[in-house]
Amino acid sequence: MGYINLSNEQVNISNGEVLFEESGHKFIWLGWDEADIKGSFIQVNQYLIISNGKGTLLDPGGVHVFPKVVANVSRYIDLADIKNIFYTHQDPDVSSGIAMWLSITSANVYISKLWVRFLPHFGITDVSRIIPIEDNGGRIDSFEVIPAHFMHSPGQHTLYDPTSKILFSGDVGAAVFGSKTxxxxxxxxxxxxxxxxxxxxxxxxxxxCRNFVNRVRKYDINMIAPQHGAVFKKESAKSFLSWLESLRCGSDIVDEISR
Ligand SMILES: [Fe+2]
Ligand SMILES: [Fe+2]
Structure with a gap:
């Protein structure tokens, strides 16, 4: 089927949607439930890539979304076939469900080496299935792990799937919705x-920001899929990268925000 071709009105919010599918390779957005959209916490996106019958979960999140994520993952793949869990960084909306995910899958967990020693505080003692990602990124199976340090975490990575040409960007490209999603x-x-x-x-x-944009422009990107907010298709992804490279933020405006 290639890329999804649905309008926003046609999207199945609660079940999620397959964003890309070809020869059994799927990149899936795992949907939202009421709590995602109407809760007092920031809305989050989770994604699942299925490649050669094995699953890779991208920022599957914490306790609030766990039942929905498990239910929607199970529509597409047996939990026993989840092979990798990729965390962009250490934040609770990304990785606080680690104890639950380790208990219901046999997956290895990948996260920046900066955060391996912090994850046990989310309730685990055995770190043997946590694999540190080096500062220069690398590979998980066929996926490219692209550094995004300080975007926003000091140890942060994004993940590019060369088959779908979708960049999972974590907090980069995040939007905070109002009443409309x-x-x-x-x-x-x-x-x-x-x-x-x-x-x-x-x-x-x-x-x-410019360092990150220069890094990802080397890749042929058809979609940018962030952990919060909405997915950018090809043209809006280009617009987003142009916007990001000229953004004044963080230390550029520290005097303004601390005044
Ligand atoms: Fe974050
Ligand atoms: Fe986040």
Missing amino acids: YLFVEDFNAHVALMEGFHKRYMASNAV
Whole structure:
């Protein structure tokens, strides 16, 4: 089927959608439930890549979303076939469910080496299935792990799937929805208003943003899938990277925000 071709109105919010599918390779957005959208906590996206019959979970999140994520993952793959769990960084909305995921899968967990010793505070004692990611990224199976340090965490990575050409960008590209939610960015300029506050405050500096943009522009990107907010298709992904590389944020505006 290639890439999803649905309007926002046609998206199945609760079950999730397959964003890309070809020869059994799938990149899946795992949907939202009411709590995701209406809770007092920030809305989160989780994704699942299925490749050669094995699953890779991307930032599967914490306790609030766990039942929904398990239910939706199970629509697509047996939990026993989850092979990898990739965490962009250490935040609770990303990785606080680690104890539950380790108990219901036999997956290995990948996260920046900076955070391996912190994860046990989310309730585990055995770190033998946690595999540290080096600062320069690397590979998990066929996926490219691309450094995104200080975007926003000091040890942060994104993941590029060369088969679907989808970049899972973690907090980069995050939007904070108001009353209206949608899966795909359709009006980029309107969407900027939902991203601006987050990026200005959570991203470390313009220099860091430019470093990241230069890094990911080397890849052929058809979609950018962030951990919060909406997915960018090809044209809006380009607009997003242009916007990001000129953003003043973090240390650039520290005097303004601390005044
Ligand atoms: Fe974060
Ligand atoms: Fe986040």
